[in-house]
Amino acid sequence: MKVGARHYHTIWLNDDGASVDIIDQRWLPHEFRVVTLKSVDDVAVAIRDMWVRGAPLIGVTAAYGVALAMAADSRNTSLDAVWNTLHETRPTAINLRWALDTMRSFLLELPESQRAEAAYRRAAAIADEDVDLNRSIGMNGLTVIREIAARKKPGEPVNILTHCNAGWLATVDYGTATAPIYLAAEEGIPVHVYVDETRPRNQGAQLTAWELKGHGIPHTLIVDNAGGHLMQHGEVDMVIVGTDRTTASGDVCNKIGTYLKALAAKDNNVPFYVALPSPTIDWTVQDGVREIPIEERSGDEVTFVQGRGAGGEIASVRVSPEGSPAANPAFDVTPARLITGLITERGIAEASPAGLKALFPERR
Numbered sequence: 001m002k003v004g005a006r007h008y009h010t011i012w013l014n015d016d017g018a019s020v021d022i023i024d025q026r027w028l029p030h031e032f033r034v035v036t037l038k039s040v041d042d043v044a045v046a047i048r049d050m051w052v053r054g055a056p057l058i059g060v061t062a063a064y065g066v067a068l069a070m071a072a073d074s075r076n077t078s079l080d081a082v083w084n085t086l087h088e089t090r091p092t093a094i095n096l097r098w099a100l101d102t103m104r105s106f107l108l109e110l111p112e113s114q115r116a117e118a119a120y121r122r123a124a125a126i127a128d129e130d131v132d133l134n135r136s137i138g139m140n141g142l143t144v145i146r147e148i149a150a151r152k153k154p155g156e157p158v159n160i161l162t163h164c165n166a167g168w169l170a171t172v173d174y175g176t177a178t179a180p181i182y183l184a185a186e187e188g189i190p191v192h193v194y195v196d197e198t199r200p201r202n203q204g205a206q207l208t209a210w211e212l213k214g215h216g217i218p219h220t221l222i223v224d225n226a227g228g229h230l231m232q233h234g235e236v237d238m239v240i241v242g243t244d245r246t247t248a249s250g251d252v253c254n255k256i257g258t259y260l261k262a263l264a265a266k267d268n269n270v271p272f273y274v275a276l277p278s279p280t281i282d283w284t285v286q287d288g289v290r291e292i293p294i295e296e297r298s299g300d301e302v303t304f305v306q307g308r309g310a311g312g313e314i315a316s317v318r319v320s321p322e323g324s325p326a327a328n329p330a331f332d333v334t335p336a337r338l339i340t341g342l343i344t345e346r347g348i349a350e351a352s353p354a355g356l357k358a359l360f361p362e363r364r
């Protein structure tokens with residue numbers, strides 16, 4: 001998407017046909033930095049330390065990690081080693097395992113001599129597919145925004161609340177939750193987005209606000225705990241979020257705090273939508289609360305906050321007493337009963353086994 005006058009994806013293969021460039025999202029919104037990944041270890045650090053983040057982008061980055069591994073050593077042992085190395089970087093987003101499994105099963109069918117080139121081709125195809133999936137999600141989500149806009153007074157914006165960053169920075173392009181927003185704006189539908197800051201990593205404040213500002217989308221940054229209040233006062237027409245793993249029964253695992261937004265939405269009859277590409281569906285899991293592994297990240301992400309100082313330097317400052325322990329579960333699970341609809345590339349599904357199988361009959 002647009003960064004100034006230039007169009008970017010979040011990840012791309014360099015002209016050397018081997019190394020991969022990414023936008024290092026740790027420094028946004030203050031600095032736009034591009035870094036080059038040249039090895040599996042580079043990819044592992046980039047995923048684990050959230051240089052790149054967001055379920056679809058994690059999957060694409062891992063796919064290129066497999067290609068880097070094959071370029072160095074295309075034996076089966078190398079394929080298994082890169083699978084293990086990257087799989088353990090972050091446990092919750094299913095796209096990581098999906099991409100690793102997809103790459104490994106594809107490459108095992110090939111002779112070692114063909115694997116490196118084929119791996120780069122397949123990783124690029126997964127990246128391109130992500131863009132297409134997100135564009136389709138945008139078109140399907142746009143129908144919901146159009147329906148709400150039709151009930152508003154002329155010129156009145158559709159007020160949308162989103163949590164964390166499920167924008168183009170969480171994918172290769174377009175985003176999932178933001179795709180319908182970008183398409184609505186392109187169609188001239190007035191929209192306004194309430195952006196949850198999304199503690200502790202502040203993906204909303206640092207990434208979603210930066211994205212929306214870059215595209216001229218009206219938005220208001222709010223603290224995570226303000227969403228329920230705004231819904232009580234009729235300020236929110238719909239909620240749309242992303243997901244890191246959605247179960248076959250329609251439960252949604254997403255950034256910590258999503259569940260609380262869904263409870264507030266239910267209590268105030270605000271439609272609560274989840275946007276997702278089908279690789280984010282884990283068809284092997286039914287009960288999200290009991291079965292989805294929730295990443296526990298460092299307490300330092302809670303006790304320190306990063307920002308830009310008066311002198312322009314980017315720094316982290318402590319916000320709690322020395323020695324006060326912090327818990328940092330990075331995700332929670334929203335039960336299907338709280339979800340109005342799952343916006344996929346094939347259409348909008350009811351959050352239920354039947355709803356998902358209706359859109360994905362091959363999964364019956």
Ligand SMILES: CSC[C@H]1O[C@H](OP(=O)(O)O)[C@H](O)[C@@H]1O
Binds near residue numbers: 054055165244254255
């Ligand atoms: C389109 S998936 C975006 C999803 O990923 C984020 O998690 P993280 O930033 O920790 O990778 C968050 O849960 C978003 O909703």
